[in-house]
Amino acid sequence: MITDLSRRSLLAGVLGLGVATAASGCGVTRDADRNKDLSMWIPNSPGGGYDQTGRAAVGVMEARDITGGSFEVTNILGAGGSVALTRLMGASGDTHTMMTMGLGVVGSAYSFGLRYKVTDTTPIAQLIEDQEGVLVPADSPFQDIDQLVTAWKADPRKVVVGGGSSPGGPDHLFPMQLASTVGVDPTDVLYVPYDGGGPLTSALLGRKIQVGFSGLGEFEGQIEAGDLRVLAVSGAERMTGTAADVPTLTEAGVDLTFANWRGVLAPPDLSDERRAQLVEFLTEMHDSEQWKKALETNGWIDAFVTGDEYGQFLEEQDARVENTLKEVGLL
DSSP: OOOHHHHHHHHHHHHHHOOEEEETTSSOOOOTTOTTOEEEEESSOTTSHHHHHHHHHHHHHHHTTOSSSOEEEEEEOSGGGHHHHHHHHHTTTOTTEEEEEEHHHHHHHHHTTOSSOGGGSEEEEEEEEEEOEEEEETTOSOOSHHHHHHHHHHOGGGOEEEESSOTTSHHHHHHHHHHHHHTOOGGGOEEEEOSSHHHHHHHHHTTSOSEEEEOSGGGHHHHHHTSEEEEEEOSSSOOSGGGTTOOBTTTTTOOOOOEEEEEEEEOSSOOHHHHHHHHHHHHHHHTSHHHHHHHHHHTOEEEEEEHHHHHHHHHHHHHHHHHHHHHTTOO
């Protein structure tokens, strides 16, 4: 169980070591004298799911000159997104900053014992949904999802699983829900959290864990090279691209669908007028042909929701995470 002391100690350490890197590839550095320039914060490392989504959105907005200015994209690493969320809360009233986020940031606020939640920020828009995959090393004895389920049910403590998010994030919620669906007690699941796809890949290839749960975008190279295999995907339909031949869980006889999602927040205490402007920017971005192409290229599912409706969605997702963490004894 995660204690209050361990949460505070871990978050304090990560806050002290948190890394913020500004990338100039998406526009010039923000000039404080230009009130149309914006910042997009990314709560994980370059190449991760939040990074891919945030940079795609920024790329479209800059290409179409939607905001009338440019963007500075900054990766803020640490604590599954809690470091970035902490800084966003500290930027109260900042009208020039947005942050890409998703289910993992919702969970990290609980895992690291923050005194606030994503629902304390200003909701702008949900952008996409994304499937998760069940990953194993190429030489894994599990040839399909049935073999994994059989071994898991026989002795849950012998199957060590991992994911690229903290407890409460999508890579943790997915195996917990899968375990419950197939008859494995979630409290018996041995889950090891990693800070993103890179460390998770190393753990799989280094045989530190037997199975990985994550979105597949960060693993395309290893899948194409034959280093990793995908046993199943979590969506209602098969994916395109690298995992086009991989069955869904429902096709394999497991009655479960699961979707991750990503969206955009702004700091608290924004005026209604400014929030409406930020929503308008992302709405114009979403309606463009460039964004439709980005959805297709990345295999993302369009799930655009804005403003108060998105705020209600965040409330529901926060409750979902809290209830799941209580069920598995982590709260």
